[in-house]
Amino acid sequence: MTLLQIMPESAPETVVLRTEDIDVISAELAGVGVRIERWHTDARLPADADDHAVMEAYRRPVDRVIAEGGYRLVDIVRMVPDPADPAWPERARAAREKFLEEHFHDEDEVRFFAAGSGCFYLHVEGRVYATVCTAGDLLSVPRGTVHWFDMGSRPHFTAIRFFQEEDGWIGRFLPDSIAARFPGLDELMAPV
Ligand SMILES: [Fe+2]
Incomplete structure (x- = not known):
């Protein structure tokens, strides 16, 4: 399930908002310039679907995102336990x-989760x-x-990645990261 948990940057233990309502999540993220979409497909992807099958299952929305964002490179990244x-x-x-x-990048970080999950933590305003993306979610983190x-x-996910430049997606890391103070994906998803 897609999840959004908002916390003050100075008080990681304080939950300002926690919701699994995609409309609320979408509105909250739009308020800070971040786009999230849920994609639906009729295709039932088997667990061992290869890259071609994944791409074909989402061909129409993938092509739309490419056209809208001017992305030149699209690939698939997998983290599958063996x-x-x-x-x-x-x-x-x-x-x-x-x-x-x-960290940040010089171009948008755009990911579509075809399977599995991962959490993006957006530090803004x-x-x-903390946005947990699951299968069917597209998240676009602006440059x-x-x-x-x-x-x-x-780790367990299959994600389609969109790139504008071959070298645009270098991570530029901040000297004083606050990340370690915040709950990780395991903690966010743990039953309360
Ligand atoms: Fe990143």
């Missing part, structure tokens, strides 16, 4: 840590907007917006 791979836990840990601190991303202790 119990047979002894290196998986370390790979998952390293991948999680990569964008776990505050004195607040942190220059400070954020971080947590895929949780057990």
Whole structure:
């Protein structure tokens, strides 16, 4: 389930708003310039769907986003646990840590979750907007917006990524990240 939890930047334990209502989430994020959409498809994607099948299932909305945003490159990123791979836990840990601190990019960060989940933390206007995206969600983080991303202790997702430039999506990290003070994806999703 898509989830938004808003917290003051100076008080991570204070929940200003917590909602799973996509209309409320959409309105709150629009208020800080962030777009979220829910995409529906008739296609039932098998768990082992390859990149081509994923792309074809969402061809129309993908083409629309490309046309609207002038994106030139589209690819698919996967984090899928492999119990047979002894290196998986370390790979998952390293991948999680990569964008776990505050940063921004010189172009929009646009992700569509075809499967699984992940949490974007948007640090804007004195607040942190923790947005858990699940299958069917498109999130667009505008260029220059400070954020971080947590895929949780057990990463599992398939996402379509949209890029404007080949090298535009370099993370520019802030010297004094506040990310570690806030609940991670595991905590956000834990039953209360
Ligand atoms: Fe990022």
